[in-house]
Amino acid sequence: MRFPGRFPKALISGVSVAVLLFSFGGCGSEKSPIGYLIDAVGGDPYALTEEGSRELARFNSVYREYASQSPDGQFGHFSDAFKRVRVNYIHEIPDAKLIDAAIKGVRELEAEPQTVPPGELVEAALDSMMASLDPHSAYLNPDELHETEVSNRGEFGGLGIEVTMEDGVIKIISPLEDTPAWRAGLKSGDRITHLDGKPLAGKTLLQAVKLMRGRPGTDIRLTVNRDGYPPFGVTITRAVIKVQSVRWRILDDIGYIRVARFTERVEDGVEEAMAGIHEKLGPRLKAVVLDLRNNPGGLLDQSVILADAFLDQGTIVTVKGRRPGSERVFEAKSGDLARGLPMVVLINGGSASASEIVAGALQDHHRAFLMGVRSFGKGSVQTITPLPREGALKLTTQLYFSPSGRAIQALGVEPDIRIAPAEPGKLQREADLPGAFPGTAAGTTMTRASLSESDCPAAGEKEDRPLGCALAFLRAGSAENFLAQIRSRAGI
Numbered sequence: 001m002r003f004p005g006r007f008p009k010a011l012i013s014g015v016s017v018a019v020l021l022f023s024f025g026g027c028g029s030e031k032s033p034i035g036y037l038i039d040a041v042g043g044d045p046y047a048l049t050e051e052g053s054r055e056l057a058r059f060n061s062v063y064r065e066y067a068s069q070s071p072d073g074q075f076g077h078f079s080d081a082f083k084r085v086r087v088n089y090i091h092e093i094p095d096a097k098l099i100d101a102a103i104k105g106v107r108e109l110e111a112e113p114q115t116v117p118p119g120e121l122v123e124a125a126l127d128s129m130m131a132s133l134d135p136h137s138a139y140l141n142p143d144e145l146h147e148t149e150v151s152n153r154g155e156f157g158g159l160g161i162e163v164t165m166e167d168g169v170i171k172i173i174s175p176l177e178d179t180p181a182w183r184a185g186l187k188s189g190d191r192i193t194h195l196d197g198k199p200l201a202g203k204t205l206l207q208a209v210k211l212m213r214g215r216p217g218t219d220i221r222l223t224v225n226r227d228g229y230p231p232f233g234v235t236i237t238r239a240v241i242k243v244q245s246v247r248w249r250i251l252d253d254i255g256y257i258r259v260a261r262f263t264e265r266v267e268d269g270v271e272e273a274m275a276g277i278h279e280k281l282g283p284r285l286k287a288v289v290l291d292l293r294n295n296p297g298g299l300l301d302q303s304v305i306l307a308d309a310f311l312d313q314g315t316i317v318t319v320k321g322r323r324p325g326s327e328r329v330f331e332a333k334s335g336d337l338a339r340g341l342p343m344v345v346l347i348n349g350g351s352a353s354a355s356e357i358v359a360g361a362l363q364d365h366h367r368a369f370l371m372g373v374r375s376f377g378k379g380s381v382q383t384i385t386p387l388p389r390e391g392a393l394k395l396t397t398q399l400y401f402s403p404s405g406r407a408i409q410a411l412g413v414e415p416d417i418r419i420a421p422a423e424p425g426k427l428q429r430e431a432d433l434p435g436a437f438p439g440t441a442a443g444t445t446m447t448r449a450s451l452s453e454s455d456c457p458a459a460g461e462k463e464d465r466p467l468g469c470a471l472a473f474l475r476a477g478s479a480e481n482f483l484a485q486i487r488s489r490a491g492i
Contacts, residue, residue, distance in 0.1 A: 046083035055095040056082060059125070062103050066116045074118035077389045078102070081126055081139065084385060089133060090322050090396050101132035127204065130393065135164065135433040136382050138394045145392045148384070159212060159220070160241050161186060162296050164433060165205040169193070173428060174294045174350045177260055178244075180236045186224070188294075188350060189428065193231065194223035216240045248273035251459070253284050254474055255338075256467075258291040259306065262298025262354040267305045274309070274337040287342040287474040289467065290358075293372065297353030300381060307361040308332045310343065310368070315403040316361045319381055326398070343368035344470040347415060349427035352376035359413045360402035369479070370415040371470055377430035379409030380437065399437070410439030417479070418450040419466050449483055455490040 105128025160179020246269025255277035456469035
């Protein structure tokens with residue numbers, strides 16, 4: 001089951017910034033939509049209107065006021081980025097709004113006139129302009145772009161946490177398994193207030209992330225606030241993190257596949273997992289559990305490949321952009337690696353974007369039963385566009401929709417059976433992020449039943465109760481039998 005060259009790489013990671021620098025998609029080899037536009041109409045698709053030229057000149061005056069040396073290529077670098085945002089962003093944004101945000105970034109440097117190196121000035125302007133769009137658009141300087149490209153191969157440097165900013169505070173969405181942050185005990189919802197004793201108040205999200213990055217083997221001390229606990233410090237050693245995107249094991253007569261992230265390694269990983277499961281169990285294989293909990297997303301093509309691995313036909317996902325004719329529909333090809341056996345997909349509030357594409361597709365086609373809690377709700381696609389001089393834009397260019405037409409943005413995917421956590425807490429989702437696109441209720445599905453996690457039998461050494469419910473469901477033969485057994489067990 002191979003799909004060489006079928007998809008351009010696009011980013012659908014579920015969080016705004018990751019200290020671990022994960023899941024950013026690069027540009028594919030196929031011609032971009034702008035390339036086709038140039039072929040069709042000729043000329044420069046990025047040509048500025050009179051208003052656009054006037055606004056760019058307004059930024060130029062601020063640039064000249066604060067730059068420490070006479071203008072060089074950095075103003076042209078800003079101009080290239082500004083033109084691309086105007087044309088390619090998913091919504092049309094007034095030129096004045098973009099330039100206002102860029103100037104705000106320069107002013108926030110609080111520098112004296114003629115003192116800011118041009119490169120630093122333009123990076124601050126681009127960071128601010130991109131941050132004004134939505135939680136997932138960003139400017140990537142050359143170092144960030146390089147690490148981004150490396151991260152797609154499943155190997156990167158950092159702490160291993162996904163973070164966002166909420167009310168001016170850096171907040172952890174989730175630590176990745178088997179990373180320094182995960183081993184240090186950091187949890188979803190933790191808020192980072194200081195780095196090496198220095199407060200993060202007043203820092204932007206990108207500034208905070210840059211402070212947390214560093215050479216592998218070096219230590220950094222985080223001061224953390226956690227609900228119900230006094231502030232505490234934790235020292236973490238930065239590392240080169242190698243994440244195994246796909247893991248699998250046998251649970252009696254059921255195959256279990258855990259997909260932690262959607263890197264370039266997912267395609268090979270899921271094929272190897274299913275081959276190993278079939279080899280070990282043969283005809284004794286009764287069902288498959290696909291675990292997407294706390295999977296923050298990643299590459300669009302890998303989510304399509306994973307869904308296709310368990311579908312014989314039908315739409316997997318539809319992505320729609322700003323311009324007429326930009327809609328793309330991804331269809332499944334024949335070949336179900338699980339050979340039609342029953343499936344359960346486990347999701348939770350940390351299952352985002354690429355995970356939601358897979359969960360939504362398998363649910364809409366009635367190929368798998370979803371269990372857990374509502375997913376994160378990130379239904380947008382980011383495209384990495386290298387800039388002519390250096391760096392790149394990570395720009396929101398499309399929204400995606402499940403096969404039935406469900407808009408996942410800000411809403412997430414509802415499980416067929418909800419398993420409420422034993423210790424409920426406030427989970428941050430896409431809709432909670434400042435500047436997130438609103439959702440629409442069209443096509444949403446309803447949960448059939450709700451259980452408490454404590455009602456589920458424990459599974460494995462970690463006493464994983466949602467997994468225990470998934471196994472019990474698959475062995476019960478039907479939802480009705482499963483619910484009757486669980487309620488009888490719980491004395492309901």
